[in-house]
Amino acid sequence: EDQVTQSPEALRLQEGESSSLNCSYTVSGLRGLFWYRQDPGKGPEFLFTLYSAGEEKEKERLKATLTKKESFLHITAPKPEDSATYLCAVQDRRYGQNFVFGPGTRLSVLP
Amino acid sequence: DAGVIQSPRHEVTEMGQEVTLRCKPISGHDYLFWYRQTMMRGLELLIYFNNNVPIDDSGMPEDRFSAKMPNASFSTLKIQPSEPRDSAVYFCASSRGQITGELFFGEGSRLTVL
Numbered sequence: 001e002d003q004v005t006q007s008p009e010a011l012r013l014q015e016g017e018s019s020s021l022n023c024s025y026t027v028s029g030l031r032g033l034f035w036y037r038q039d040p041g042k043g044p045e046f047l048f049t050l051y052s053a054g055e056e057k058e059k060e061r062l063k064a065t066l067t068k069k070e071s072f073l074h075i076t077a078p079k080p081e082d083s084a085t086y087l088c089a090v091q092d093r094r095y096g097q098n099f100v101f102g103p104g105t106r107l108s109v110l111p
Numbered sequence: 112d113a114g115v116i117q118s119p120r121h122e123v124t125e126m127g128q129e130v131t132l133r134c135k136p137i138s139g140h141d142y143l144f145w146y147r148q149t150m151m152r153g154l155e156l157l158i159y160f161n162n163n164v165p166i167d168d169s170g171m172p173e174d175r176f177s178a179k180m181p182n183a184s185f186s187t188l189k190i191q192p193s194e195p196r197d198s199a200v201y202f203c204a205s206s207r208g209q210i211t212g213e214l215f216f217g218e219g220s221r222l223t224v225l
Contacts, residue, residue: 043202043216101154
């Protein structure tokens with residue numbers, strides 16, 4: 001059974017204090033790993049797709065990386081507007097378009 | 112283009128009542144997903160459709176839940192009868208299947224069953 005775990009559950013940073021969020025996954029055949037951002041009261045918003053180990057994607061202060069067992073979302077010099085819940089999801093080649101989401105990391109960036 | 116549109120945004124009902132949630136996907140998207148989000152279980156896939164046909168409904172909790180997609184621009188998720196444990200936020204999402212990974216979510220329907 002595909003599994004996705006995320007750590008830490010919650011993270012508080014000072015503005016400008018860089019850190020990383022972790023997503024660990026177990027799938028038999030990874031089609032893709034995805035990062036989403038979710039603001040309170042909103043639906044998740046797509047950030048990145050990673051397909052193979054060694055791949056990296058960047059967007060503003062965010063950088064996502066992928067290994068065979070985990071992914072990291074690095075946040076460089078975060079700002080208060082980066083506060084949100086960050087969700088990781090995987091897609092297994094066996095299960096069509098089924099996305100399995102992790103529980104998320106709740107990030108708070110304090111001014 | 113408008114995003115995924117869900118209604119109602121909030122629904123409060125009493126146990127035993129029928130609840131119908133509605134979704135309009137993004138035009139041109141051939142996949143539609145229904146997810147449920149709770150604090151305890153996170154985001155769980157309930158069912159997804161491809162070209163209006165249900166493909167995987169293994170996440171539908173029980174017979175009280177049913178989903179339909181009568182055409183490419185409309186889907187419903189129905190709960191009958193509703194129970195307090197059904198209280199959650201229900202999200203609809205759509206995607207273009209060939210381009211994996213980017214699900215476009217609606218703003219969700221928050222259901223409270225008393």
